Amino acid sequence: MKLSIVTPFGKIYEGEIKEATFPGVEGEFGVLDGHSPLITNLQPGVITIKKENGKEEVIAVNWGYVEVTPDHINVLADGAVPVSGSTESEIAKAIEKAKQLIKDASDSDALVATVASKIESAARNI
Amino acid sequence: MATLKELKTKINSVKNTQKTTRAMKLVSTAKLKRAEEALLLSRQYAKKIEEVTNEISLKLSSIKESINIRAFSNIKQVKKVDLIVVTADKGLCGGFNHQTIKTTLKKIEELKSQNIKIRLVVVGKKAIEYFRFVGIEMYEAIEGLTSAPNYEKAAELIEKSYNDFVNEEIDNIIIIYNGYVNKLVQKIHVKELLPIEVKKQNETNEFLEVEPTDDYETVLESLVKKYIEYIMYYTLLDSLAGEHSARMQAMDAATNNAKEMVHQLTLQFNKARQEAVTRELIEIVTAIEAMKKK
Numbered sequence: 001m002k003l004s005i006v007t008p009f010g011k012i013y014e015g016e017i018k019e020a021t022f023p024g025v026e027g028e029f030g031v032l033d034g035h036s037p038l039i040t041n042l043q044p045g046v047i048t049i050k051k052e053n054g055k056e057e058v059i060a061v062n063w064g065y066v067e068v069t070p071d072h073i074n075v076l077a078d079g080a081v082p083v084s085g086s087t088e089s090e091i092a093k094a095i096e097k098a099k100q101l102i103k104d105a106s107d108s109d110a111l112v113a114t115v116a117s118k119i120e121s122a123a124r125n126i
Numbered sequence: 127m128a129t130l131k132e133l134k135t136k137i138n139s140v141k142n143t144q145k146t147t148r149a150m151k152l153v154s155t156a157k158l159k160r161a162e163e164a165l166l167l168s169r170q171y172a173k174k175i176e177e178v179t180n181e182i183s184l185k186l187s188s189i190k191e192s193i194n195i196r197a198f199s200n201i202k203q204v205k206k207v208d209l210i211v212v213t214a215d216k217g218l219c220g221g222f223n224h225q226t227i228k229t230t231l232k233k234i235e236e237l238k239s240q241n242i243k244i245r246l247v248v249v250g251k252k253a254i255e256y257f258r259f260v261g262i263e264m265y266e267a268i269e270g271l272t273s274a275p276n277y278e279k280a281a282e283l284i285e286k287s288y289n290d291f292v293n294e295e296i297d298n299i300i301i302i303y304n305g306y307v308n309k310l311v312q313k314i315h316v317k318e319l320l321p322i323e324v325k326k327q328n329e330t331n332e333f334l335e336v337e338p339t340d341d342y343e344t345v346l347e348s349l350v351k352k353y354i355e356y357i358m359y360y361t362l363l364d365s366l367a368g369e370h371s372a373r374m375q376a377m378d379a380a381t382n383n384a385k386e387m388v389h390q391l392t393l394q395f396n397k398a399r400q401e402a403v404t405r406e407l408i409e410i411v412t413a414i415e416a417m418k419k420k
Contacts, residue, residue, distance in 0.1 A: 006171045010167035011170045025337070025338065037334040038335045039178075039337070040337035074174050076174055076352075
């Protein structure tokens with residue numbers, strides 16, 4: 001299925017994916033091909049994408065909407081930072097930025113800490 | 127016939143104007159590049175949010191039989207609308223602002239003939255000046271926003287209209303502006319924002335779930351608000367890019383015209399000089415001829 005993540009500052013991600021997990025307001029939920037149509041709000045957290053080739057990618061979002069249809073997913077985020085990079089320092093910078101994004105968006109320390117640990121563990125897999 | 131001195135001053139002044147217009151063109155080109163970049167970045171989001179809201183309006187009837195959100199309802203009788211006009215703060219950009227104003231006047235006539243009351247919200251100094259001059263009453267006049275688009279301010283501006291819409295004080299929001307198509311073309315847009323049309327669907331198996339289910343109205347309402355706010359912001363960006371491209375074009379034309387004028391004036395100047403030289407020669411020759419006779 002197709003996933004596209006856009007923010008007011010441009011497109012963050014677009015492409016074919018196998019599976020994705022979103023931080024919905026009612027809890028985390030995963031989406032596979034053929035999911036029933038759904039629209040919900042997102043809370044600060046990370047979107048985990050599993051690509052067709054099995055590779056995982058993590059994108060931190062602060063707030064937004066997600067619209068799921070059986071063949072595509074649209075994410076309208078206020079801010080999003082992909083945790084990726086080709087060099088160590090780039091990845092470190094991306095992690096810093098992603099953490100800052102979550103920190104600014106949320107006032108719950110527990111949530112910030114959970115998300116931060118998720119970002120870090122994801123970064124180890126890059 | 128103008129004297130040589132007069133022509134010379136004229137040529138110099140035209141040359142100076144040419145320098146100014148050329149500089150302005152360069153400035154506009156640089157600014158256009160920036161405006162264009164911002165526009166292209168936000169275009170993605172604008173497109174997506176429009177797509178999502180349209181999809182929702184399509185599948186809305188599957189969520190619940192009657193929906194209590196005014197933005198998605200059918201408004202039968204339109205009594206009062208908000209007309210938001212966006213122009214530039216600065217002139218010297220050809221017909222850019224005037225086109226918008228002309229379209230607005232037409233729209234006002236059209237709405238008046240249907241007995242619809244209008245609240246005019248004007249953004250941009252040029253349109254404000256115009257409406258003040260012709261004495262058309264403005265509900266709100268905002269300066270300085272078009273030259274520096276800002277999401278918060280754009281949201282604030284449209285929020286009032288949106289709240290009035292929700293409270294049933296107005297029945298539609300119409301935005302008129304001149305947008306950017308490419309470096310040479312601008313296009314007038316007249317957008318009727320609300321209500322978002324509920325299209326009757328043919329396929330009955332289309333459905334949509336909204337989470338949290340017990341609070342779907344809040345989710346949808348906030349999405350509509352976001353949609354409206356973003357359209358306003360996008361309008362400002364589009365208008366700014368359009369303004370710069372229009373100014374670039376206008377200044378390019380002005381530079382070319384000035385060049386042409388300098389050419390003509392130089393020809394005139396040379397003619398006049400030649401004439402003066404010939405006249406002087408004739409005077410000398412006649413004087414010599416006159417002296418020879420003696």
